Amino acid sequence: MIRARLILVLLIFLLSTAAKAGSTVENIRVWSENEKTRVVLDLSHSTDHNIFTLRGPDRLVIDLKDSRLAESLDVLPKGAGSVRSIRSAIRSNGQLRVVLDLTKGVHSKSFRAGPNSQYGDRLVIDLTRAGNLQPVKRASEEYQSGRDIIIAIDAGHGGYDPGAIGRRSKEKDLNPAISKELARRITAESGMQALLIRDSDVFVELRDRVAKARKNKADLFVSIHADAFHNSRANGASVFALNLKGANDEAVRQLERRETAPVSVGGVSLHDKDEVLASVLFDLSQNASLSVSLDVGARVSREMSKVTKMHSKEVKQKSLLVLKAADMGSILVETGFISNAAEEKKLRNKKHQARLAGAVLAGIRSYFYTNPPPGTRIAMDVRRIPSSQVRHVISSGDTISQIAEHYNVSTAAIRRANKLLTDKIRIGQTLSIPVFAGG
Ligand SMILES: [Zn+2]
Structure with missing residues (x-):
């Protein structure tokens, strides 16, 4: 009993120091295939992050809480595909900011991936070129079909x-x-x-x-x-x-x-x-x-x-x-x-x-x-089980539909994950964003 408790105390101690230490970005990998570009941040361990896009010029910003780049990563990789270049900086609040400069008209989707045999914790960002279709429709059609x-x-x-x-x-x-x-x-x-x-x-x-x-x-x-x-x-x-x-x-x-x-x-x-x-x-x-x-x-x-x-x-x-x-x-x-x-x-x-x-x-x-009718988009959405969750902190001007488009999930999935019946959100509120496998 005592030993078990000791181990538990030790574990809690280790976990809390790990959380305080934040994460280290050990590597950044970028590659492009067809119309898709994938950027992977290899992390020492998973950490809170916030991802958003900015216009004029188009860029994607990744803020990682209490994090830093590994010393070995003194030169960031060159861009590929939709990523023109990659920059980084430590912000005054201790966040590590990684900025991906993008080519025009790119949709992004991000998810966390846990360790596997080859890699540890990762933050994955997928970029796809936007076509002529309306962004909202495109985002939803991309991950599922089914009638309205x-x-x-x-x-x-x-x-x-x-x-x-x-x-x-x-x-x-x-x-x-x-x-x-x-x-x-x-x-x-x-x-x-x-x-x-x-x-x-x-x-x-x-x-x-x-x-x-x-x-x-x-x-x-x-x-x-x-x-x-x-x-x-x-x-x-x-x-x-x-x-x-x-x-x-x-x-x-x-x-x-x-x-x-x-x-x-x-x-x-x-x-x-x-x-x-x-x-x-x-x-x-x-x-x-x-x-x-x-x-x-x-x-x-x-x-x-x-x-x-x-x-x-x-x-x-x-x-x-x-x-x-x-x-x-x-x-x-x-x-x-x-x-x-x-x-x-x-x-x-x-x-x-x-x-x-x-x-x-x-x-x-x-x-x-x-009670989604079978064969409808909502039925498919409701039945899907997210492979992971991303946390998004609401900032000024955010709307559910923008967030949905940004993460390439449906507004329905976001509402369901957060038990929202209306679209009312407040600044500072944290939403968990379901991320579906295969992306
Ligand atoms: Zn009447």
Whole structure:
């Protein structure tokens, strides 16, 4: 027992002195093949580091904590491939900075490698020449294939159907603002694409909205609305999951007539017919899609409650009439009450619209990361097991998507590794960046 404890104490001592001593860069190796350049820093042992790129001229900077170059390394190797030259300096904070001067348009990816039979701890930087493709797409396509998850976004109403009417705005004009913001955010996500059912002030038949979503193989249908009630104090958002029941054509036609003819009471157009809209809109008959709808709905509702008052925190279920079977989850989001002056004002506010869109996206994201449809990019990403982790300390101006592009991993992988549900990061925060084998 005592001996074991002694060894442990000794081990801790050794480990702590090792950490204090920092690392020595024993060698730097550079070679280039085809369009790829690899730079390897052979380290005495692994140490904290930070890698970032700078523009004008293009260069890649590697800061190694408490490190120095080995004395034997008095001449740094010449550049090769995308690396023009290599420089180094000791910074005042004790960090060793190695700078790779790059040729233009280079993507970088770095990872740590542990000792093997030939080498010890290494820091590996791979540089690839950027083609004409968009950098973000390129970065994600490079390491995986798989289809995007498609989210159909239906901005409720349009054309001769104004939807609910507030003092200053009509639902058909408000819904597209939030819908477009949501679409923009979805498309900016790695592994997701948005499909706007309508992007101008036109009326699209309910059946055609669903048909368009189905034709584009949407994974989820999100209908964006605003509520109204004769009591102008009613307020708050709600989320509906859609339950599906069969209906005959006559019932559908009746409901469609009601949907497009808003009820007017005392000169105020009421909007109790979103329920009707929902009932006609979705022809999704399977229980599977109902459970999807309930699950997505609960997550969206939870996220929305962080940014706006909820009329109901429960995800309500709507009974829907079925036109034809399909398996697409679907939710209806009531963003707030347009009939409430204060809430109408908020719904017209760009910042509030962005917050709502962000919350809906966070809910959708949370669902699809947990339940990625097979064959999608996100499914592949979620299943991959990183071969190592790199630590990245957030500095001013960093965004998740820039960091993802920089390390050539997806934003999804970074969020998953750090259990992030939103893209909020703060300066000084350390993110662990998953690095996948084969790079
Ligand atoms: Zn509506």
